[in-house]
Amino acid sequence: MHVIDAPHLRLLRLLRDEGPISRAELGDRLDLTRPRLLAEVERLVAAGYIAEAGMAASRGGRRSTLVELQPQLRFAAVDLGASSIDIEVTNGRLEPVATYQEAADIRSGPKAILHRVNELLAKARTDGAYERLDAVGIGVPGPVSFRDGVPVSPPIMPGWDRYPVRESLAREHGCPAVVDNDVNIMAIGERHGGVAHSVDDFLFVKIGTGIGCGIHLGGDVYRGVDGCAGDIGHIQVDAHGPMCSCGNAGCLEALFSGAALARDALAAARSGESPALAERLAAGGGIGARDVADGAAEGDVTCIRLIRDGGRRLGATLATLVSFANPSMIVIGGGLAQLGHILLAEIRSVVYRRSLPLATGNLPVVLSELGARAGVSGAAVLASDTAFEQAS
Amino acid sequence: MHVIDAPHLRLLRLLRDEGPISRAELGDRLDLTRPRLLAEVERLVAAGYIAEAGMAASRGGRRSTLVELQPQLRFAAVDLGASSIDIEVTNGRLEPVATYQEAADIRSGPKAILHRVNELLAKARTDGAYERLDAVGIGVPGPVSFRDGVPVSPPIMPGWDRYPVRESLAREHGCPAVVDNDVNIMAIGERHGGVAHSVDDFLFVKIGTGIGCGIHLGGDVYRGVDGCAGDIGHIQVDAHGPMCSCGNAGCLEALFSGAALARDALAAARSGESPALAERLAAGGGIGARDVADGAAEGDVTCIRLIRDGGRRLGATLATLVSFANPSMIVIGGGLAQLGHILLAEIRSVVYRRSLPLATGNLPVVLSELGARAGVSGAAVLASDTAFEQAS
Structure with a gap:
């Protein structure tokens, strides 16, 4: 079923996303007859949503008036x-x-x-x-x-x-x-202004203090029956894994998230297993994702292992979701996206290996463009x- | 966004699903004015989709003509x-x-x-x-x-x-x-004529020779970008599990499906671990899901364990999908649905224990009504x- 939104909604979104547009072009873009467009424009001017903004450059015939969103919106x-x-x-x-x-x-x-x-x-x-x-x-x-x-x-x-x-x-x-x-x-x-621009079916995975997933299907947010679709942080990935804040053992976010990474990094700093992290801990304050990213960039093997282990855990869950939902893109965002290409490479490797070839034939796994x-x-x-x- | 299908589509579906309806009632049900309805009916009669079928019982005023689908459709x-x-x-x-x-x-x-x-x-x-x-x-x-x-x-x-x-x-x-x-x-x-009647968001899990999942979201089938959404049989659930026909190890359907159950049942019959299955094997021919179901009904502990193990494996994957998709019902169908309430009880137990309370607060897990x-x-x-x- 193909759904077309109401003309006023398409008109306002077009002006929001592209700026001032001539009436002539608006009619073409929205596939509206001239009288219908003029009535729509007049109504939205009266309601205070749009304004006229001078004349457009000529398209050969009569010059057409530019329309823009009300500057005071x-x-x-x-x-x-x-x-x-x-x-x-x-x-x-x-x-x-x-x-x-x-x-x-x-x-x-x-x-x-x-x-x-x-x-x-x-x-x-x-x-x-x-x-x-x-x-x-x-x-x-x-x-x-x-x-x-x-x-x-x-x-x-x-x-x-x-x-x-x-x-x-x-x-x-x-x-x-x-x-x-x-x-x-x-x-x-x-989806509006970042890497998933105009992509209709994608998963946005936020790795912050916890882990969650935003789901776009058919161009719309899918929220589930109770509004909790995408709540993937408490999927059990290891029955013998560490305890989670939710009270269960081995949840995804107990194994890999900002909190879990800080916990593992601190342990590696204290035990001396990671010289890079030990040095940062000694230098002052706490240890966090930034320190692990920096340590990995310097070649500290423990930091690299921590990121790869996390990527592997997350990748396995994402492989399951890819088999289920067959999306056209996965975007990784949230604070831990700063772990960068080591994380991305590990996630990709697991997802591509474990999901159906048909579902991963053309499946970009990319970092958020908009970040914070x-x-x-x-x-x-x-x-x-x-x-x-x-x-x- | 609320989508209303075209009047002719709603009219034809109504006659398909409820049988002959009077013109007066059709107008009410479809929220169409009388002239609009008459034009629509006339057009569909001429096109050979519907026919008039005598007079309806009086509703107090003038009697209204019954309309039905063309009997030759x-x-x-x-x-x-x-x-x-x-x-x-x-x-x-x-x-x-x-x-x-x-x-x-x-x-x-x-x-x-x-x-x-x-x-x-x-x-x-x-x-x-x-x-x-x-x-x-x-x-x-x-x-x-x-x-x-x-x-x-x-x-x-x-x-x-x-x-x-x-x-x-x-x-x-x-x-x-x-x-x-x-x-x-x-x-x-x-969804049309079975246990998911009118349910908009549900998962239909088929356990046959392999395993697959039909996904209904917002009242429509969700097929994914490449048409392979729901292909959950090759989700890896145990890296050390048996080899799958796809060449990977430990796929869901290598652990639980008609083929996997037949394999495990045959082994239990041959080793003598299951007296019920050994007896059936000796009596003739092959061993299949039906034999395991019958053995379990007789109290054979190995048959019960095989069903429970399978339900536990499938339940863990479904718990992940419930956290992700937050559906309002799960329907179990396919040949292995004949394993009945032991299977269902195990799936429910795992799904309810491992998914978010919010997502499982009102989540029926039921058997297909239509079966084959x-x-x-x-x-x-x-x-x-x-x-x-x-x-x-």
Whole structure:
């Protein structure tokens, strides 16, 4: 079944993604008759979504008026991590006009965290980033009922279960709001402006403190029946593996994730097994993924082994998911993507060896292009889509 | 995004699934105005899809004319297995008017097998089952490019790679044809008339000679980028496990499938470990899934252990897929579904223990209702949908 979105939605997205376009070209691109297009444009001008922007260069005949998104359109994009708040205020074309980033503990609960988000957005207004917001998009680090706009039983977010995040933000800012899982918004960002540009079926694997997977199927985010599709961190990959924070043994993220890597790196530093890590530990503070990446770059064999072991574990799970879902791309993002090509090479090797030849014949496994900005980028895309859908 | 199919498609499906309906009720059910409905009905009568069928009982006002599918509509549903051909010719309501079943080796190649299919269908015509076919639906035991109507690199179907199955059947019978994977058509059948009735997101796991999975997401079959989504038989579950026919070690279907169970049962019969199986082997012929099921029913501990071991292996893979896809139901079908409740209990136990509580809070794991008829049922549904789509 081929689905075509409503004309106003396609028109607004086109202006968002490509900038000012002449009316003549818009009619061609959207396959609308001239009267239909003019009526649509007139309606969206009146509703405050678009504006006329002078004349386009001649295409040979009469010159056509340029149309653009209202320059005052503003979206707020919020990416809540386990220990961080990232905010971008963007214009209609999703270009940032203000950004804020600070540490925050998600376990402080929804009231404290959302209060701080609202304070930062108030500061953005004082700073002149916007007069009023047209939509707010927010990602949270746990399962979300997308339909209801609430987190659902999020393991690392005490106090957030079914808290009305969407309703609370919509009321505060007097505009539509939309809530999604943090990995889903990263995948949306990567599809809009990153390495998965226009790819319809792909998996975005975030390796951060934990592990999660954003799933795009047929061009849309697939969220599952309860909103927890892609929650692959607690797949058991080794019944005799280390204990996981969830209480089970041998979960994928107990074997390979930011937390697991820090644990293994610290042990290798203390035991002296890795001179590179021991030196870094002695030099001060903690040991993390960055140290392992640097150690590997210097040729420290333990650092290289830690990355390869992790890639092998993750690769085996991804091979299973490739056999199941037959995607056309896998994108690796999150903090541990900085482990770079050693990690990627190991994942590729396992996935290509263990999945069906038909499914891997043309399956790129690549690093995220947007890096730490993937989350806010996707939240801005979601916010704009939500605003545009309401322009009907 | 909510998609509503074209009115003619909804109308024809309604008559297929519920039988004759009055014009008045059709208008209500399809939410069409009276003139729109009458125009649609008139058009479909003229095109030979529907017919008028007398007057409905009064609803208080004027009596309304009943509408039904043309009684002469006929669909051919074909289910090709590794070693069998199953055919049903159905009327418009998908009730069988003729059925044929015989052994056939898929490795004989497409010309020989499709020739035999055509012979059986010619026999059905001679037997008076139809005058002309309105569509043919066929399932084959391998990956399929649904768009192109051809098998793609099917491992157990030598000679079939990219053979124009759809085109060949359409030409032979002068009607639309549609080709899909055997597990996909079983899942379609189960959703139309079986235990997954109206369930939008579910996995249909076929355990036959091999293992495969049909995936329904958002009410539609999900086929993946290359048509091989759901090909879970060659997921590696034990690096030290037995060799698989694909050349790798420890694939899921090398550990649990009809072929693997026959192998393990024969070993247990020969070694005398299982008195029940030894007795059956001595009594004559081969040993198969049926013998293991019967042995387990008699309390033979080896038979029970074989089923439990298989359920545990399959359950671990399904737990991974549940964490990934968050479906609302798992249906177990294929020949090994006859292992019954011991198998089901073991699968459930592993899936519920290893997947996220949120994803398994309300996740039935159930046996196929249609059994051996699931494939032809689904092929008939696909055939009718294909014919109805062309009625526009």
